[in-house]
Amino acid sequence: MAAAMMTAANLGARVTGWGFVVFALGSVCWVVVGINTGQTNLLATNGFLLFVNMVGIWRWLGKQRAYEDGGRSATIASRRSSVPTLFTATGIAGMMTQDAQGESLGKAVEALIECVSGRISYVVIASEHHGLREDLRAIPLDRITLGPDRIRVGMDKCEFHAWPVLASDAWPAAAAHREPPAISTGTGCRTGA
Template identity: 60%
Template sequence: MIAAMMTASNLGARVTGWGFVVFTLGSIAWSVIGLSSGQTNLLATNGFLTLVSLIGVWRWLGKQRAYEDGDKSATEESRRSASPTLSTASGIAGMPVTARDGTSIGKALEALIACEDAALSYVVIASSGVGGIGEELRAVARADLTFAGDSLKLRREAAWFQALPPLADGDWPPAPE
């Protein structure tokens, strides 16, 4: 159960990777029980789960962790410069968003990029709700946002954001309204 929570929470490569380590240890333990008790189905199933979990460890603690470390190092180096110039695109999801008046709006869910020039078109921001239940999604144009390191700042008041129409499930606009 702990491994399932670690992998399902999507808290980054390290947490997910360690979730797969826990899965690996569990499947090895069940394989030993299957082997010692002559339960070949238990042994075969958990032997396969061990293989899948080891692939997860390699993927999340190896490759994905290295990707995250690379984008973090570029971003941090940029922040140490006189005028920061970089923020990771993958890091936009989950960034907290505050309004000009300091009111917490919610979290960035996704960033949509224009195909023509690869410029950021808009960011979908999730507000209200807990764990995706009861949340409302709204599209905010790039021009209405400022990147502030590990967060986004809305260039407008919270009331302006609340007046935006919520997005329908699975029906996002081709451009911000």
């Protein structure tokens, strides 16, 4: 159960990799049980799962960890140099977001990049809505400031919540560069141009 939570949570290469280590230890134990009790099905199943877990260890504690470490080192080096500060593109997903006053809005879930220019068109931000449900909003690059550990949205919380909510399976082809219409959000806010 611990290994399943470690891999399902997707908390980075190290945590996921160690989840596969725990899975592999469990497979080794079941292989031993299969050998000692003559259960060939148990032995075969867990022998295969051990192989799968070894691939997971190689992938997450080897290759992916090296990629994350390389990206982290570039980020740290750029903070100490005269070049613009860098952060990894994969680091956008999960990054915390704040409004213009520094209040939390939620987290970034994805950034959509234009193929020709290589420029971010918009960042999709998820904010909690009534417990487990979340609302997704596409905020254009000209309304956000990217930082190495958080994204600041150039609007207040009321304006952010008035921004159109995305359907989970119908994200826009391009960022909306307009102000949201003046509406009441039900939170005492009235926003708009």
